[in-house]
Amino acid sequence: MIAILAILHESWLSLRARGIFKITMGLNVLVIVLFMSVSFSDTGVNVFFGLGHIEHEYVNLHTPWARVVYLSIFTTFIVNLWLAWIAAGLALLSTSSIVPDFLSQGAVELTLSRPVSRTTIFLCKYAGGLLFVIVQVSVFSLGAFIAAGWRIGVWDPALFLAVPLVTLFYSYLFCVNVLAGVITRSTLTALIITLAFWFVIFAVRWSERIVTEVTFQEEVHIERLEKKIAGADENSPKIEDWTLRLEQSKEMRLTLQAWQGPLETARVFLPETAATVDLLKRAVDQSQPATIEDIMSGRLFETDEDERRPHEIAQERREERDRNISGWWIVLKSLIFEAVILSLAVWIFRRRDY
Amino acid sequence: MTAEPAILVQDVHKTFRGGVQALRGVSMRVDRGEIFGLLGPNGAGKSTLVRILMCVIRATKVQGHVLGNPVGHIPTLRRVGYLPEHHRFPPYLTANQLLHYFGGLEGMPRSQRRPRIAELLERTGMRAWATKKVGSFSKGMQQRVGLAQALLHDPDLLLLDEPTDGVDPVGRREIRQLLLQLRDEGRTILVNSHILAELEPLCTQVAILVKGTLAREGRMAELTAGNQQWTLTCSGLPPAWLEEIAGLKCHNHADGVELTMAGDAAETMQQVLDRVRSEGRTVTSLRQSGETLEDLFMRSLDESAHADAAVPGAVTGKRQA
Numbered sequence: 140m141i142a143i144l145a146i147l148h149e150s151w152l153s154l155r156a157r158g159i160f161k162i163t164m165g166l167n168v169l170v171i172v173l174f175m176s177v178s179f180s181d182t183g184v185n186v187f188f189g190l191g192h193i194e195h196e197y198v199n200l201h202t203p204w205a206r207v208v209y210l211s212i213f214t215t216f217i218v219n220l221w222l223a224w225i226a227a228g229l230a231l232l233s234t235s236s237i238v239p240d241f242l243s244q245g246a247v248e249l250t251l252s253r254p255v256s257r258t259t260i261f262l263c264k265y266a267g268g269l270l271f272v273i274v275q276v277s278v279f280s281l282g283a284f285i286a287a288g289w290r291i292g293v294w295d296p297a298l299f300l301a302v303p304l305v306t307l308f309y310s311y312l313f314c315v316n317v318l319a320g321v322i323t324r325s326t327l328t329a330l331i332i333t334l335a336f337w338f339v340i341f342a343v344r345w346s347e348r349i350v351t352e353v354t355f356q357e358e359v360h361i362e363r364l365e366k367k368i369a370g371a372d373e374n375s376p377k378i379e380d381w382t383l384r385l386e387q388s389k390e391m392r393l394t395l396q397a398w399q400g401p402l403e404t405a406r407v408f409l410p411e412t413a414a415t416v417d418l419l420k421r422a423v424d425q426s427q428p429a430t431i432e433d434i435m436s437g438r439l440f441e442t443d444e445d446e447r448r449p450h451e452i453a454q455e456r457r458e459e460r461d462r463n464i465s466g467w468w469i470v471l472k473s474l475i476f477e478a479v480i481l482s483l484a485v486w487i488f489r490r491r492d493y
Numbered sequence: 494m495t496a497e498p499a500i501l502v503q504d505v506h507k508t509f510r511g512g513v514q515a516l517r518g519v520s521m522r523v524d525r526g527e528i529f530g531l532l533g534p535n536g537a538g539k540s541t542l543v544r545i546l547m548c549v550i551r552a553t554k555v556q557g558h559v560l561g562n563p564v565g566h567i568p569t570l571r572r573v574g575y576l577p578e579h580h581r582f583p584p585y586l587t588a589n590q591l592l593h594y595f596g597g598l599e600g601m602p603r604s605q606r607r608p609r610i611a612e613l614l615e616r617t618g619m620r621a622w623a624t625k626k627v628g629s630f631s632k633g634m635q636q637r638v639g640l641a642q643a644l645l646h647d648p649d650l651l652l653l654d655e656p657t658d659g660v661d662p663v664g665r666r667e668i669r670q671l672l673l674q675l676r677d678e679g680r681t682i683l684v685n686s687h688i689l690a691e692l693e694p695l696c697t698q699v700a701i702l703v704k705g706t707l708a709r710e711g712r713m714a715e716l717t718a719g720n721q722q723w724t725l726t727c728s729g730l731p732p733a734w735l736e737e738i739a740g741l742k743c744h745n746h747a748d749g750v751e752l753t754m755a756g757d758a759a760e761t762m763q764q765v766l767d768r769v770r771s772e773g774r775t776v777t778s779l780r781q782s783g784e785t786l787e788d789l790f791m792r793s794l795d796e797s798a799h800a801d802a803a804v805p806g807a808v809t810g811k812r813q814a
Binding site for chain 1: 509544547548549550551567568569570571573575577579580581582583585586590593594595596597598599600601602642
């Protein structure tokens with residue numbers, strides 16, 4: 140245990156010594172201050188501590204939507220954009236050198252010649268790399284928690300879920316980074332491989348999302364056409380056109396489903412980066428009357444299903460499908476991926492001569 | 494010597510990926526309480542052997558023990574201190590933090606580390622630099638901190654790879670004295686160094702590795718004993734009676750001649766001295782000299798080169814280590 144604490148403490152000192160750690164922390168504080176600068180008045184939203192004002196009929200001090208908007212700024216924009224993209228990218232830049240530096244000649248012997256197993260050393264180094272994200276997101280979540288309490292009176296501890304969720308998300312990428320680092324012993328190569336892997340996850344996720352939404356869109360077309368045909372007069376001149384369009388939509392749906400299968404299979408084997416971070420939204424949104432997507436898409440204020448555009452319904456159905464995927468499944472399958480990659484990295488690390 | 498040596502390895506082989514044969518059947522014994530010199534030219538396999546003993550690399554084949562446990566036994570490392578060659582300490586740590594880190598890796602609780610670190614920083618002359626970052630240290634200072642980390646957990650056995658590398662003459666002398674003190678405390682020290690003149694007054698045992706094989710191993714006194722020589726310097730021309738004394742050689746010297754006799758030839762040299770004085774020559778010096786470590790080292794290299802020439806293809810593998 141003393142050895143584990145020693146490695147973690149050294150990792151912390153190593154992170155603290157990196158300029159990028161301080162830069163990221165500074166940017167984090169800036170983002171939180173900007174978040175705190177948003178407040179609500181009787182007539183709308185104040186930004187930059189009242190320097191700017193946006194008048195809004197629905198989002199003001201007297202409506203429940205102010206709460207939804209404020210928390211959604213955190214869960215949707217700050218966490219999803221800032222923490223899960225920009226801060227994660229900076230973290231990768233900073234931590235990609237941990238394993239190659241550790242494995243460099245003259246450094247690795249000093250640690251490997253101690254009475255500690257190589258597996259323990261490697262896993263502690265890995266955990267040490269995750270400290271970057273844990274510390275940054277902890278500070279960030281604390282700031283967000285205070286901001287939400289101060290600005291909208293919501294003291295929601297669910298905001299702290301950002302710490303384990305963003306760390307989990309980052310760990311899926313970092314395990315690939317350390318595997319590449321162990322194999323190549325090059326910071327730059329490890330970084331490029333990780334970014335390429337991140338891009339593959341992103342591409343597969345978005346392709347699957349688009350194909351699914353277009354499939355749902357075709358289903359909406361099919362449902363509407365079937366309804367029209369069923370309700371129309373047999374002799375109506377439009378029936379032929381509707382039947383033709385129905386056949387085309389069904390054909391299209393079949394083609395899309397052929398694409399959907401392989402994409403869904405690919406997703407099963409890849410870690411769920413974005414879905415893991417989205418779990419925070421689920422936890423925070425549960426206590427809210429609506430989500431920011433509801434407000435932004437206007438679906439809150441529309442009741443007639445037939446008047447809504449098919450792509451909006453398709454998006455809603457896809458979101459509904461995503462919400463129905465168990466959080467445990469998302470995390471568990473991603474952790475299995477991480478465990479496999481880490482086991483491979485440990486195996487190589489243990490076998491190699493230094 | 495004590496029955497159980499500190500290190501006893503037999504038939505150590507190491508072939509790296511690509512077919513590089515770094516060690517080819519090395520056997521070595523290091524007795525307890527000794528300072529053992531591991532010598533050899535670059536690429537001889539010295540550091541590879543030390544790394545195998547420290548579990549940093551795995552031998553292709555090895556039999557033997559370190560402090561009574563098989564080579565590769567990780568818990569034994571708790572009793573071994575190691576200073577690698579060309580070590581690179583994390584530059585962002587202070588000397589204090591660095592020693593706490595390595596002490597932690599050895600499993601030492603903080604309460605035990607604190608006084609020990611203070612003591613070792615004092616002993617290695619680094620107390621004033623305890624709170625300075627290692628990245629700002631000179632090579633010599635890093636070497637001193639390196640020695641401190643090797644001694645931190647009070648090891649029975651020390652493996653030091655070029656311990657005086659980059660250290661100034663004063664520091665080298667201090668390190669030599671420290672090693673002698675450590676030996677007197679009962680520790681076994683294996684020193685791997687190129688600086689033969691430094692090892693000579695320290696080591697009681699040496700091993701010379703050449704091209705991955707053991708060229709020579711034994712006690713210093715025994716290895717150099719067979720190569721003693723008497724030298725008498727006197728005035729005048731080469732003596733006419735030179736050939737009457739078997740083994741006596743004569744070389745011209747600036748102030749006269751130099752008469753040399755190999756081996757333990759004290760009595761014969763008495764006769765030579767008597768004859769020189771009877772001729773009225775002035776004797777300027779008479780001295781007995783043995784083979785130096787450097788002589789021994791060079792002789793081992795020459796013998797190895799001759800052996801290679803005699804046996805074509807003696808060095809196997811794709812490239813020479």
